[in-house]
Amino acid sequence: MPIDGKYIYQYPEAQGVSSDASLLQAIAIERFPEADLSVLELGSGSGILAIMLALQKPSWHITGIDIQAPFVELARENAVLCDVVVEFRHQDLRVYEDRKYDLIVSNPPWMPVGSGMVSPNPMRLISRHEHSCTMADIFAVCKRCLKPGGAALLLYPITRISELRSLALQSSLDIIAELTFTELPKIVVIHLFQRG
Numbered sequence: 378m379p380i381d382g383k384y385i386y387q388y389p390e391a392q393g394v395s396s397d398a399s400l401l402q403a404i405a406i407e408r409f410p411e412a413d414l415s416v417l418e419l420g421s422g423s424g425i426l427a428i429m430l431a432l433q434k435p436s437w438h439i440t441g442i443d444i445q446a447p448f449v450e451l452a453r454e455n456a457v458l459c460d461v462v463v464e465f466r467h468q469d470l471r472v473y474e475d476r477k478y479d480l481i482v483s484n485p486p487w488m489p490v491g492s493g494m495v496s497p498n499p500m501r502l503i504s505r506h507e508h509s510c511t512m513a514d515i516f517a518v519c520k521r522c523l524k525p526g527g528a529a530l531l532l533y534p535i536t537r538i539s540e541l542r543s544l545a546l547q548s549s550l551d552i553i554a555e556l557t558f559t560e561l562p563k564i565v566v567i568h569l570f571q572r573g
Contacts, residue, residue, distance in 0.1 A: 385423055385424065386458070397484050400564075401484055404566055405530055408530070409479075412436050414480050416438065417439075417478040417482075418439065419442060420442075421441030423451050423452055424456055424463065432461055435461070435462075439463045440478075441464070443465070443468070444467075469509070470515070473518060475522075477527070478527060480529070481528075481529040482529070485533075487532075489511075515531060516545070519569060524571065531569065532565075532566050534563055535564060545569065549572045550569040550571060552569060554567075556568065
C-alpha cells in the first residue's frame, strides 16, 4: 500500500490490487478537499481504495459495498488492520439505495461479457467482467444515490469513452472532466456531477 506502515490482505485467487486504486484515491483527495463528506465506493473488493481514503481523510464517512461476501469480510478485517473506520456492506449495487452521498468512487468491472480472457475463478471473473454490474448499472446507482450537487469518480479503459459519454447524456449526470494520464494511457477517470 502506498501509505507507510500500512498493508492489507488479498485473496491470491482474486483480481489483485493495481495502481488504479492509488490513482483514484489521489484524484479524490485532490478534487475534494472538504473535511466532511459522505462517500460510497462501488465494488470495494479487499477495501484498498476506501481504506486509503479513510487514512487520509478520517473525517469522511465512507461506505464500501461489494456483491461478493468473502470480499466484504476481508475488507472489514483490513480496515481493522489499518485502524480506520469504514463501513463495508454485502450489497448488490444494482438495487442499493440506502441513502444519498456527496461522492461515489468506483473502479468497477470494466470488461464487457464475452471480451478478453475469461478467468475460470469466479471471484476474479466477477471482479473483471460485467457479469454482475454493467456500466449502465454504475450510472444508475450514481444517479440514484448521489445528493444534488454530488459527484462521482469512475475509472474505465479509455477505449470505452464513447459509452461513458453516451450514458452521461442519457442521465442527470454531467461530465465535469475526462482525466487521462501519460503514465497510464489506457485508462480514463470520469468526474461526474449530479444536477440538482
